[in-house]
Amino acid sequence: MQIISGRDIAQEIRAELKKKVEQVSTYGVTPGLATVLVGEDPASQLYVGMKNRAAREMGINSRQITLPEDTPESELLGVVAGLNADPEVHGILVQLPLPEHITEGMVIEAIDPLKDVDGFHPINVGRMATDTGIYFAPCTPAGVVEMLLRSGHDPEGKHIVVVGRSNLVGRPLASLLLRRQRGGNGTVTVCHSRTENLSSITRTADILVAAIGKAEMITGDMVKPGAVVIDVGTNQVKDSTLEKGYRNCGDVLFDEVKEVAGAISPVPGGVGPMTITMLLSNTVKSARLTVAMVESDSD
Numbered sequence: 001m002q003i004i005s006g007r008d009i010a011q012e013i014r015a016e017l018k019k020k021v022e023q024v025s026t027y028g029v030t031p032g033l034a035t036v037l038v039g040e041d042p043a044s045q046l047y048v049g050m051k052n053r054a055a056r057e058m059g060i061n062s063r064q065i066t067l068p069e070d071t072p073e074s075e076l077l078g079v080v081a082g083l084n085a086d087p088e089v090h091g092i093l094v095q096l097p098l099p100e101h102i103t104e105g106m107v108i109e110a111i112d113p114l115k116d117v118d119g120f121h122p123i124n125v126g127r128m129a130t131d132t133g134i135y136f137a138p139c140t141p142a143g144v145v146e147m148l149l150r151s152g153h154d155p156e157g158k159h160i161v162v163v164g165r166s167n168l169v170g171r172p173l174a175s176l177l178l179r180r181q182r183g184g185n186g187t188v189t190v191c192h193s194r195t196e197n198l199s200s201i202t203r204t205a206d207i208l209v210a211a212i213g214k215a216e217m218i219t220g221d222m223v224k225p226g227a228v229v230i231d232v233g234t235n236q237v238k239d240s241t242l243e244k245g246y247r248n249c250g251d252v253l254f255d256e257v258k259e260v261a262g263a264i265s266p267v268p269g270g271v272g273p274m275t276i277t278m279l280l281s282n283t284v285k286s287a288r289l290t291v292a293m294v295e296s297d298s299d
């Protein structure tokens with residue numbers, strides 16, 4: 001049984017990205033990431049801090065803009081417009097969720113698709129779904145695909161069952177796995193809360209991805225012997241034996257499923273570290289695109 005360590009794979013990718021940052025700097029370009037945080041949600045503060053730190057470690061310029069909770073939507077749209085126009089910013093990330101008085105869709109659509117390193121802009125989503133043009137794939141699904149490829153489990157020709165159909169994970173992951181290119185060519189089934197006979201479907205998966213948000217829901221009897229299992233879930237369950245009173249776990253009952261699966265990703269140390277890495281990857285890709293444009297302009 002193989003443990004698929006997202007932590008190790010993320011390190012491997014970050015080492016490659018560092019080289020790309022150096023390469024692009026020979027053109028006088030330093031990749032730049034701007035993060036925008038509205039309000040004081042502690043989880044969002046933590047995520048944004050982690051993203052900025054990871055960017056700096058990579059040699060990416062990172063800029064954090066923090067706005068008060070009651071920031072009017074128009075002001076936030078103005079900030080986004082300023083970042084769109086700033087040539088030193090290659091990636092813009094507006095941390096979600098936004099306060100209720102702001103329409104998330106409006107803000108996402110205001111981001112220049114060529115700087116939308118979260119991959120949520122409808123233009124990026126559409127290009128990914130149709131596999132046309134240049135686009136940024138959303139970070140968590142892109143991280144899952146990288147984990148599969150780099151752990152020796154190319155999805156090509158395999159039956160992949162994705163449990164979860166959110167716009168953040170399940171749906172875009174299905175799009176990526178269907179593409180006619182490396183990391184794609186899978187046969188994909190997407191399940192959700194209305195799926196009947198879920199376990200009879202998950203048992204047919206060569207690769208099973210759980211993106212549900214229900215602690216340890218995938219049990220050993222739901223998995224085909226030898227299957228590859230990727231756990232996207234991040235949950236907290238009460239645990240009075242621990243000082244903090246809870247433990248972190250995924251959507252997969254790890255100890256049971258690892259006895260059946262051929263390969264499995266743990267939580268923590270699985271998909272989590274990959275998500276931030278793919279954000280960095282998209283930011284570097286955006287900066288490299290700028291250089292390519294400069295080159296063709298000078299032709």
Ligand SMILES: NC(=O)c1ccc[n+]([C@@H]2O[C@H](COP(=O)([O-])OP(=O)(O)OC[C@H]3O[C@@H](n4cnc5c(N)ncnc54)[C@H](OP(=O)(O)O)[C@@H]3O)[C@@H](O)[C@H]2O)c1
Nearest residue numbers: 140164165166169192193211212213232233234271272275
């Ligand atoms: N590690 C990371 O970097 C990372 C990043 C993003 C998300 N996550 C984690 O991944 C998990 C999923 O996130 P999400 O944003 O996709 O969650 P979400 O928006 O709540 O979507 C959950 C999906 O699971 C489906 N579902 C819920 N209960 C089910 C059941 N009993 N049987 C079958 N399907 C069921 C839902 O079906 P319906 O559509 O029918 O409601 C929905 O499609 C969460 O734990 C989240 O914290 C981790």
